[in-house]
Amino acid sequence: MQAAxxxxxxxxxxxxxxLATALVAAALFLSLxxxxxxxxxxxxxxxxxxxxxxxxxxxxxxxxxxxxxxxLVLYYFIPPTRSFNIKPxxxxxxxxxxxxxxxxxxxxxxxxETEDSLRRARDELGIRVAERTAELKQANEALLDRIxxxxxxxxxxxxxxxxxxxxxxxxxxxxxxxxxAHEVNQPLAAVVANGDACVAWLSHSTPNLSEARAAxxxxxxxxxxxxxxxxxxxxxxxxxxxERTPVEMNKTIEETVxxxxxxxxxxxxxxxxxxxxxxxxxxxxxxxxxxxxxNLVMNGIEAMTSVTDRPRxxxxxxxxxxxxxxxxxxxxxxxxxxxxxxxxxxEPFYTTRPQGMGMGLPISRSIIExxxxxxxxxxxxxQGSVFQFxxxxxxxxEP
Amino acid sequence: xxxxxxxxxxxxxxxxxxEGLQSLIRSVGLRVETFASARDFQAAKRPxxxxxxxxxxxxxxxxxLDLQRQLNEANIHIPVIFITGHGDIPMSVxxxxxxxxEFLTKPVRGQDLLDAVQKAxxxxxxQRKTRAxxxxxxxxxxxxxxxxxxxxxxxxxxxxxxQIADELGMSELTVKTHRAxxxxxxxxxxxxxxxxxxxxxxxxxxx
Numbered sequence: 064m065q066a067a068x069x070x071x072x073x074x075x076x077x078x079x080x081x082l083a084t085a086l087v088a089a090a091l092f093l094s095l096x097x098x099x100x101x102x103x104x105x106x107x108x109x110x111x112x113x114x115x116x117x118x119x120x121x122x123x124x125x126x127x128x129x130x131x132x133x134x135l136v137l138y139y140f141i142p143p144t145r146s147f148n149i150k151p152x153x154x155x156x157x158x159x160x161x162x163x164x165x166x167x168x169x170x171x172x173x174x175x176e177t178e179d180s181l182r183r184a185r186d187e188l189g190i191r192v193a194e195r196t197a198e199l200k201q202a203n204e205a206l207l208d209r210i211x212x213x214x215x216x217x218x219x220x221x222x223x224x225x226x227x228x229x230x231x232x233x234x235x236x237x238x239x240x241x242x243x244a245h246e247v248n249q250p251l252a253a254v255v256a257n258g259d260a261c262v263a264w265l266s267h268s269t270p271n272l273s274e275a276r277a278a279x280x281x282x283x284x285x286x287x288x289x290x291x292x293x294x295x296x297x298x299x300x301x302x303x304x305x306e307r308t309p310v311e312m313n314k315t316i317e318e319t320v321x322x323x324x325x326x327x328x329x330x331x332x333x334x335x336x337x338x339x340x341x342x343x344x345x346x347x348x349x350x351x352x353x354x355x356x357x358n359l360v361m362n363g364i365e366a367m368t369s370v371t372d373r374p375r376x377x378x379x380x381x382x383x384x385x386x387x388x389x390x391x392x393x394x395x396x397x398x399x400x401x402x403x404x405x406x407x408x409x410e411p412f413y414t415t416r417p418q419g420m421g422m423g424l425p426i427s428r429s430i431i432e433x434x435x436x437x438x439x440x441x442x443x444x445x446q447g448s449v450f451q452f453x454x455x456x457x458x459x460x461e462p
Numbered sequence: 463x464x465x466x467x468x469x470x471x472x473x474x475x476x477x478x479x480x481e482g483l484q485s486l487i488r489s490v491g492l493r494v495e496t497f498a499s500a501r502d503f504q505a506a507k508r509p510x511x512x513x514x515x516x517x518x519x520x521x522x523x524x525x526x527l528d529l530q531r532q533l534n535e536a537n538i539h540i541p542v543i544f545i546t547g548h549g550d551i552p553m554s555v556x557x558x559x560x561x562x563x564e565f566l567t568k569p570v571r572g573q574d575l576l577d578a579v580q581k582a583x584x585x586x587x588x589q590r591k592t593r594a595x596x597x598x599x600x601x602x603x604x605x606x607x608x609x610x611x612x613x614x615x616x617x618x619x620x621x622x623x624x625q626i627a628d629e630l631g632m633s634e635l636t637v638k639t640h641r642a643x644x645x646x647x648x649x650x651x652x653x654x655x656x657x658x659x660x661x662x663x664x665x666x667x668x669x
Contacts, residue, residue, distance in 0.1 A: 252547065252569035256483050256486055260489055274485060284478060
């Protein structure tokens with residue numbers, strides 16, 4: 064009904080007047096046809112037509128239908144029929160009829176206007192709701208933007224912090240190295256000076272053996288001092304004696320990899336776990352073990368930063384070996400290692416990265432070997448690398 | 463007068479290096495004196511002989527570079543050979559600017575050091591000779607009387623005896639006597655030689 068009356072009210076005025084006229088004509092036709100069969104039903108058809116015309120065609124056509132139908136009724140149905148004359152006894156009926164027509168027209172018209180204004184109000188409400196919704200949506204988008212930005216800031220912060228840690232570590236190592244270098248270089252310089260002197264004394268036409276002997280003895284002293292320096296450094300390092308406790312490998316892996324999550328996310332690397340549920344505990348220094356795992360994971364992530372033609376995926380697997388050892392492998396889909404580089408991978412200070420220090424893998428290997436395990440690598444260029452290590456289980460005696 | 467034997471001073475806080483260098487330098491027949499610090503060296507009495515200084519850059523208290531500067535300020539010109547364990551560029555540039563003879567890194571090859579010592583001693587010998595010559599000239603000049611110095615100035619300026627006599631208000635004969643004394647005291651054997659000696663003195667005094 065809503066659609067129909069929306070359609071009629073949008074018709075041009077001419078058509079609305081014609082439609083109203085047609086409706087009145089239809090009422091006249093039905094009234095005449097059914098006059099004898101139903102005992103003059105005009106009083107039913109004409110009011111219905113007036114209601115319909117007022118409702119569907121609007122106020123103006125409504126009044127036209129009232130006027131025309133009143134005239135037609137007077138002409139065709141008020142005796143004497145087919146004349147505009149009226150008998151005095153029929154005058155009250157005719158006026159009541161006419162009044163009824165007018166009243167229905169007014170009522171319908173009023174109802175119609177109410178409905179229209181209601182509809183307008185509803186439409187306005189709809190528009191306002193839509194506006195409000197749009198505002199909310201905008202606010203929501205702004206909020207999402209803010210969240211995204213915050214996340215980026217956080218990522219940047221993480222990268223900066225990682226970088227800072229690395230720089231601090233290198234600086235410390237650099238200072239330490241300079242100090243060690245001086246400590247060792249000093250006795251070596253003495254050894255060289257005395258060696259040169261010794262050779263010089265021996266090269267005389269009559270070699271001066273006592274001078275040569277004194278120089279040689281000083282060489283021995285110098286060399287001894289150099290080796291003492293090294294012993295001192297070693298004992299310094301050993302002061303941080305690793306504490307071996309039973310360690311659950313899977314838990315350690317999960318804890319450690321969580322530290323690298325930010326880095327993985329920032330580089331679009333997905334980390335996949337395949338951890339065997341029935342691993343024996345290993346006896347290890349938890350911190351050192353974390354250091355090894357973190358180092359291998361970070362290496363894996365860095366190896367994939369330039370990969371674009373395949374998914375960047377880091378697969379971390381733990382397995383129980385036949386001999387009761389625990390094996391952990393960290394597999395990346397990165398750039399891989401050339402055969403040439405593979406041979407030198409575990410040499411100290413060897414690195415393929417411009418900012419690398421070349422200490423991560425040698426240190427990792429020495430840690431694993433100190434725990435009685437093995438650490439090795441396999442790689443295929445432009446396919447990826449696998450770094451694996453094994454550790455003996457807790458029951459095995461320490462090496 | 464025979465020139466005294468050259469001497470090499472070694473200053474290094476490390477006893478073993480000191481002894482090694484001393485033995486090495488002695489093995490080629492040079493005199494050596496060693497010091498454990500810059501202060502010891504400054505306190506010691508140095509013999510009058512061609513010399514050079516082997517100096518460790520990194521020493522507690524007064525560093526090698528500090529000592530070099532102090533010596534320069536005190537107008538003591540001994541060629542310096544620096545030895546450093548961590549020779550970096552700014553340090554060697556500074557040392558060279560202050561007139562270091564060499565800058566060697568530890569451990570030093572014996573032959574490199576001996577070559578440097580040889581060159582440094584030669585340089586000092588040359589410097590000493592120039593200085594000695596100048597001192598001698600200076601002594602001769604100082605032995606002239608004020609009158610003789612005036613005559614010398616005018617002779618060198620190219621004036622004739624007659625003109626000098628007019629200038630100084632004395633007889634030509636007196637000028638001739640003064641002139642003969644000047645030639646004798648400065649041991650110049652010709653006018654040209656006298657001019658050269660005078661020039662040398664002037665430029666040296668200007669420095």
